Amino acid sequence: EAGVTQFPSHSVIEKGQTVTLRCDPISGHDNLYWYRRVMGKEIKFLLHFVKESKQDESGMPNNRFLAERTGGTYSTLKVQPAELEDSGVYFCASSQDLGGYSYNEQFFGPGTRLTVL
Amino acid sequence: AQSVTQLGSHVSVSEGALVLLRCNYSSSVPPYLFWYVQYPNQGLQLLLKYTSAATLVKGINGFEAEFKKSETSFHLTKPSAHMSDAAEYFCVVPIYNQGGKLIFGQGTELSVKP
Numbered sequence: 001e002a003g004v005t006q007f008p009s010h011s012v013i014e015k016g017q018t019v020t021l022r023c024d025p026i027s028g029h030d031n032l033y034w035y036r037r038v039m040g041k042e043i044k045f046l047l048h049f050v051k052e053s054k055q056d057e058s059g060m061p062n063n064r065f066l067a068e069r070t071g072g073t074y075s076t077l078k079v080q081p082a083e084l085e086d087s088g089v090y091f092c093a094s095s096q097d098l099g100g101y102s103y104n105e106q107f108f109g110p111g112t113r114l115t116v117l
Numbered sequence: 118a119q120s121v122t123q124l125g126s127h128v129s130v131s132e133g134a135l136v137l138l139r140c141n142y143s144s145s146v147p148p149y150l151f152w153y154v155q156y157p158n159q160g161l162q163l164l165l166k167y168t169s170a171a172t173l174v175k176g177i178n179g180f181e182a183e184f185k186k187s188e189t190s191f192h193l194t195k196p197s198a199h200m201s202d203a204a205e206y207f208c209v210v211p212i213y214n215q216g217g218k219l220i221f222g223q224g225t226e227l228s229v230k231p
């Protein structure tokens with residue numbers, strides 16, 4: 001079974017440009033999460049999809065970030081326009097339906113390292 | 118609010134030595150606590166989990182952790198380090214009833230010397 005995949009693995013862009021990150025979750029996983037790690041800081045939650053719906057986007061830093069999950073399958077995270085402070089590693093994770101439990105194991109992708117110059 | 122604190126951003130041990138990575142959680146007792154590991158160039162992987170059942174939890178690759186309510190700790194240990202244990206380790210708590218979103222500790226990078 002394929003794991004969570006993310007594309008690209010690295011991206012280097014200039015300030016003001018647009019970048020789109022993609023995440024393909026494990027097939028059949030309804031829950032999809034985005035996290036980010038800025039250098040020197042802890043990994044922080046950005047948002048949570050249940051199928052195609054945004055369940056919680058309380059961690060999104062500002063309106064320059066737009067996340068979508070078309071048809072409840074893959075997800076994209078677009079940063080427009082990118083700023084220097086957006087540099088970091090963006091992780092995607094997926095999990096099965098929570099089924100009334102407060103937690104179900106999240107499976108992580110390898111991350112996308114974004115560098116904004 | 119629930120949180121976890123990892124003591125020591127870098128830990129270095131010799132091969133064969135005891136591994137001890139420290140984690141303390143906030144005083145509101147969580148129903149779950151986890152350790153995740155990230156090996157170089159890989160995604161985060163669940164190492165072990167505490168689910169309010171047994172306080173001593175065994176995970177993969179010989180790691181274990183003990184939930185100690187009196188000390189609000191969940192330290193990760195392994196009796197004998199192996200070179201392949203070199204990785205970054207994260208103590209993690211899911212936010213109860215908030216869709217499973219995770220709160221991470223700062224991470225501890227483990228180096229293993231030959």
